[in-house]
Amino acid sequence: MVHPELEALYAQYGYAVYRRCRYLLGGDDDAWDAVQEVFLRADAGLSRFEGRASHRTWLDTIATRHCLNVLRARKVRTGRGLSGPEALDAPAAGDLADLYPEGDPAVVQALTVRSLLAHFDPQTQEAAVCYFVDEMSQEDVATRVGLSVPTLRKRLRAFLDRARGHLTRGGGLS
């Protein structure tokens, strides 16, 4: 028996959760597995949900943090370092084809950001995804990740600086 609100949440936000997981994890099976994990946690947490954030923000935060954890686990499992250019994944053409319309210039940026996430702390990872991929405003990102706007700007600048230093092929960040 699931929480009575879960079905409505899934109807409204299930695809957004899938989309987030699909972007970060890169494959449909992994994304669906993550969706289940997110809604499992949501089901467990709904009775304690206090409404300080919207359901959408709450679910997105659960999904993002879960997927970033999965990505960190993948890096460890495959024995790849978390720093240095050898840890970069080259953007894969067509990887996000079902999430972006054909010819959308944002897809290159989204792939580039994903390939660089492993180099940053979890808070910066979340901020980078919100800003560069979701295209949220700095004010909204700062609220989401719990940073002041000036601190967020420093983090995003550091992300860009490091991205420029590491990128060897494809894409770019604006």
Add this chain to the structure above:
Amino acid sequence: MSETTPHTDHPGWDALLRHHQGDLPAAQAEKVSAHAAECALCASRLRTLNEGARKFHGERPFAVLESALRNRRDGLGGSESLARPTGAPRWLLPVVLGGFAAAAGAFVILHVPFADSPSAPAVSAKERLKSGVGLSFDVERGGQVVPGDPGAIYKAGDRIQLKYTSPARLNVVVVSLDGRGEVTVFHDDAGAGLRVEAGTGRAMPTSIVLDDAPGAERIVACFSESALTSAAVVAAARRALTAAEGDPRTVGALDLPCAQADLLLHKE
């Protein structure tokens, strides 16, 4: 809320997604609709969202999710009924309970010694020390015991031996906080703090075997000179977990008058 991307005059993906979900205030929704009517890129993004959502919910209606969640719970329920106490974190299986009869009541006890543990190992550099107390662990995998690394990913079958550092003879209650919002007492003495001697890297009397459920788990040790009840620690841990929106990784210190040390473990 901003409805335009910081990079261009287009609504960003976030605004389009909120529009698609019906989460935008009416005025912003009208603006986005008006923009999309004139903008091929944003119109195609909205179409992509609509088509993606239709496909997703067509292939995976709520009944499919509900069934998947039920299967996950059933799978976990099988292992829980064999060897875990009610309310225990789903990936931790206490197997050596020594003299802690009260805590052992609901367990199936398997006495498996934590073999070849170093007698006086150095405390991990990654442990968090506060007020001279600390918490670290060794891990046994494939017959070898090595110092644990909180940054590593552990897997089912790994055996964890918690070790404490205390500057004096103190009472300690050790609890775990998991991603399902559960708080479980791992070490206490019949509902009160367990008396521990001063020392560095001293082993707790219980080791833990990881089961096959993934997730992050925060283990917190509360040290106090005064009487410290397990119930008070559990209540504070629940408050902290709620404040962290159920995420053990971001849980702060418990609001208790005690010295605290903690570890964050990850399991694939």
